[in-house]
Amino acid sequence: MNDQKNMILAIALSIAILFGFQLLFPPAEQVAQQQQQTTQDGSAPQAPATQSGDASYAPQIPGGAAEAMKKAMATRSQKLDATARITIESPRLSGSLSVQGGRIDDLTLDDYRIDLSEDSDTITLLNPKGLQAAYYAEFGWSAPNVKVPTADTVWATDKTVLKAGDSVTLSWDNGEGLLFTRNIALDDNYAFTINDSVTNTGAAGVDLYPYGLISRSGTPQTSGFFILHEGLLGVFDHVLEEIDYDDLQDKGTQKVDPVKGGWIGITDKYWLMALVPDQNSMINHRFSHYRSDNLDKYQTDYLGPKLAAAPGQTVSFKSTLFAGAKELDILTHYEETIGVQEFDLAIDFGWFFFITKPFFLAMSWLYGVLGNFGLAILALTVGVKILFFPLANTSYRSMAKMKTLGPKIKQLQKQFGDDKQRMNQEMMALYKREKANPASGCLPILLQIPVFFALYKVLFVSIEMRHAPFYGWIQDLSAPDPTTIFNLFGLIPWDPPQLLMIGVWPLLMGLSMFLQQRLNPQPTDPIQAKMMMFLPVVFTFMLAAFPAGLVIYWVWNNVLSILQQWTIMKGMEKGK
Incomplete structure (x- = not known):
């Protein structure tokens, strides 16, 4: 069925995005620049040996290496x-x-x-x-x-x-x-x-x-x-x-x-x-x-x-x-x-500097107004939501329409369950009559991709974000949430392994993702329904290692999306 295929596509796309980030954008860690213990004999550029004006020059072989090897390094x-x-x-x-x-x-x-x-x-x-x-x-x-x-x-x-x-x-x-x-x-x-x-x-x-x-x-x-x-x-x-x-x-x-x-x-x-x-x-x-x-x-x-x-x-x-x-x-x-x-x-603003640099400039300006980069991220998210509001609004209306078609879709499945071709034809006709788009659920995810990339890059490379605090336990927006549910957020004197560092903000992200899913049309296939239920758990573990600022953005974006989608659905119910 087309709606189920699109649901599987959305799940695969979401996981691909996150796994791609794990490969291309590994979790940021605050690593002190440590260098090897060594001595150095620098070589100066050499002028041309003649006065011909030839501007080429060759490396100079460092001298005194044997003597340097015999000397103990001074502090x-x-x-x-x-x-x-x-x-x-x-x-x-x-x-x-x-x-x-x-x-x-x-x-x-x-x-x-x-x-x-x-x-x-x-x-x-x-x-x-x-x-x-x-x-x-x-x-x-x-x-x-x-x-x-x-x-x-x-x-x-x-x-x-x-x-x-x-x-x-x-x-x-x-x-x-x-x-x-x-x-x-x-x-x-x-x-x-x-x-x-x-x-x-x-x-x-x-x-x-x-x-x-x-x-x-x-x-x-x-x-x-x-x-x-x-x-x-x-x-x-x-x-x-x-x-x-x-x-x-x-x-x-x-x-x-x-x-x-x-x-x-x-x-x-x-x-x-x-x-x-x-x-x-x-x-x-x-x-x-x-x-x-x-x-x-x-x-x-x-x-x-x-x-x-x-x-x-x-x-x-x-x-x-x-x-x-x-x-x-x-x-x-x-x-x-x-x-x-x-x-x-x-x-290094990267290949997408035309997105990343404006994001950084916008956040810097918002920081000057609000005095906190965490608040700047929240404000920037609101701005992005306003910018994409027409597209997201159309998508959420279509998703709400799909949810109302749930009983009719189940009826078609019962009526034509043995004839897959006829069932698909009837469902496409139903979507056309009701002006519903089964692929609409992918649009909100696609809209987040460039924002997600740009914000991650800004958090990762900008020194202004290094050690930038939010509130409470988040003292560095460029580092992962330091808390974890597996030691009851610090109440138990135990340091869990990195895999189990699932802090408050990643948990809020998983919860907000779950709530948003409940507003979407639910898969009629029980296997797909279980996959959708498990997806917030997967995202919670994967995003736990990402910078706290990025997780805060995701939570806030989900909350705004829930409010927008809930408002649209209530309005459509009243308009019946």
Whole structure:
């Protein structure tokens, strides 16, 4: 029978959606970014060996590996104390710069913590070279047959503290007629502006190539989700390129054709390190992987254009380093102020960004009005229901019509039960006379699919949703409901396995789904009826591992659908 076939189709579609989400969108977990214990010898981009203007460059083989293997790794505090440093004081960042090498290699994000516990540490983004989980940015000059600063050069400095809104100047004289100066400025958020300059006091001209690099030691632990890119990335000529760690291991060094401007970096789920060279210069970019000390090393870097410094002349190159959280408004701000291309693409809004990003912007606006992202989700759900009201209204009216046809359908089954073809013909004629659509029950589910995808993506990738509380026990909308019925919601001192973490909101979702089913036309076949009765249980277990914000959306959407459907059915009954 057509109505039963459509009912089975609706059930199969619903389960397929949820199983598809389990495969493509695994449950979000708050995983601290842990990295392998390693040392790092970064390699700087090399300038062409000739003055032909060839902008290609090859990886530099790291040196000192044997010596590094013999040395015990110092602790982080010991490593920081081993070199002179410039302290960073900022509303959002703390840490220090290394005077040796002039590296930005010690940063902590003061606004963010690893988890929700009161004693949780803040997020440590960068670690010094030669330390466990080394992760840092370095800048300099490359030039054939010219003595330039190296990773071991100790610079002179005019300050010991770099404050937000201020700058510090490093200087180094090569003793051969070249004075190297580096001015590092920091804004109130996550941007360091690096202005490297060289003054030629010698008798001969020199050609120099500015570079910047981000070096990461060891393969970091990633979420491992299909929908989220964590690894190396960049935007070149307005095109986003993403490279996973394992792909770069297979392919090795990858060069990008010279482009004007662009940016390159390494991204985690919520944090970003990105190099933004001068946007008006032709730049060579590169993604690199190599093995050293039996460990994987990753690097993104750029090589700027040739700058000719004649005697008595000063040349300079300006770039920006972003080191911080991927907050959309901050990234958009830098797009406008620096003129960097598509910087917001660092946030992985996915293939359906044209839905996901507007959802995020709408929720952010609602959050500004309501002061709570949970309330913003509820308000957005109401907005979506209003938007799809005409389609849903038509669907619910048709479903209500189908419910009233139940007795007539049973009569046809009794009358033509042995003649399937005749029974189907009579039922199709009945649907046509009564203007009922047996497939109408699928429409509400289909309407929810794009909303479900977009909302899940927003909850999963947006740092604004990370640790965002609702009310009561929901302190993180991007994490699953932490309660479970199997220990009576915490009354019994027992931690159930993950499979049994069925909290209050998943139970409310299952209950609301069951109530909504009772309003729909019931299958005449007893087997199908049992399948429909079991479906809310299946969804309850499957959605229990999804972010609480998504389950709250589903519950609220079901409640609104029940109210809408009940109102329509009552109105149709009165109109008889």
